[in-house]
Amino acid sequence: MTTDTALKAKHRAMWALGDYPAVATDLISSLGPILVAAAGLGPGRRVLDVAAGTGNVAIPAALAGADVVACDLTPELLRVGELGAKESGATVVWQEADAENLPYDTGEFDAVVSCVGVMFAPHHQAAADEFVRVCRPGGRIGLISWTPEGFVGQLFAAMKPYVAPPPPGAQPPPLWGSEAHLSTLFGDRVRGVATRRQNVLVEGFATGAEFRDYWKEIYGPTIAAYRGLGGDPDRTAALDRDLADLGDRYLTGGVMPWEYLLYTASVA
Template identity: 65%
Template sequence: MTESSTTLDVDRALKAKHRAMWALGDYPAVATEVIPSLGEKLVSACQVGAGDRVLDIAAGAGNAAIPAALAGADVVATDLTPELFDAGRRAADRAGAAVTWQEADAEALPFDDASVDVTLSCVGVMFAPHHRTAADELVRVTRAGGGIGLLSWTPGGFIGQMFAAMKPYAPAPPPGAQPPPLWGDEDHVRELLGSRVGDVHARTESLRVDRFATGEAFRDFFKANYGPTIAVYRAIADDPEKVAALDDDLADLARRYDLGGGAMDWEYLLLTARRAG
């Protein structure tokens, strides 16, 4: 077997693992019950309008794709995990939004160069393991002068710290895979996009989350519904002491961010840019 074919097999296995991870639990419940406003926030920042050709990368159940469609855009929602599309279709139907759903890998998008007016991703493309490849793809498909919009959890914010808390319990990442919260670091994203974009605007904001009354309530919800958390618990399922320790760590994390009454602020980076001509 050649080195290139071996690399391809490893990548396919990694992508299959990612697809299975995001199919665990109920990510659409996370999107609709915990972070429903983020997609609309991104669509507004990108000034999506009628007739725009919009590509939502790693769209999940359409948290950004649906408001983009409601703004009058022609929207294709893509994700590596098509198991999420049924919930997205139901949500789009309820909202009266026309969205095309297509399975696609963020690191190998099946679209022509410069074929999209606005390319966006709401806490989605950040989970592609190879950041440079994903960034190359989202730039490639965007036309000259077209918009790029990314909303990503920051490393120092709540979700970034949740991944840091889970890291000691998780299997080692494969070689070359980068931590998702790096997409929430402005310098990292600017370096990925480089001179291929201009008119870059980036700001750090916070989402107020008041879905969970206690740290334990947060932990149990994510333990049951959020694919990455479920995957980590499965990896340590045969070690009760580690399970108990992770239980404590996640509940403690939520308590540290508690502003009172269970409310938390979850920090994210919102970055928009224009594809250079």
């Protein structure tokens, strides 16, 4: 198994841990319709949702009248998405695919989008190149990504000392939430770029410790971080403290603002 193949297998397994569908449904379901509206996804548009997970964008885009293909590296998430689409009456094609090597023709789609999904592909330039390749000239690219400075970006920063360093060439996911980074990735291949930083407000946690206990049971990357500690009690306790402290810093009146970058552009 090559290093890249092993890395992708690790990512696939990580996102199958815990219960990411609950995160998508209970905490961030509002993000999908926001991206659908911003990217103008509707009738007459053939849309590709990359790293679609359970379909936060794909399902509302289909319900808005778009012809939608949803792809993801993790088949367990696609199966949940397919069930959700059937329940909502949405017609979506679900396919297993790697964001860095999409199995679609050049210029096949009118819009290529991703909601806190493609940002987790390890090789950012490869994924951005695929977005541009499969989107027709004049077509739309739409992204929602967690920012480095926001809560989720800081969550990954807090976990960084406790996980193995990424292999050479892999980049941190929250970079996709940086306007400058996206400008580097897409360059002059896009025009009409619009960016906006916004917050999704997450409720339901009274303390940082309560959030940590939920997150370490439900979110794949955090579960993987704890497993990687091998049961070391001191490091486990330290990560427990760091995540609880982070949650407390962001909680105000039972609400946590999670900042994201909304990015739209047209392929030149």
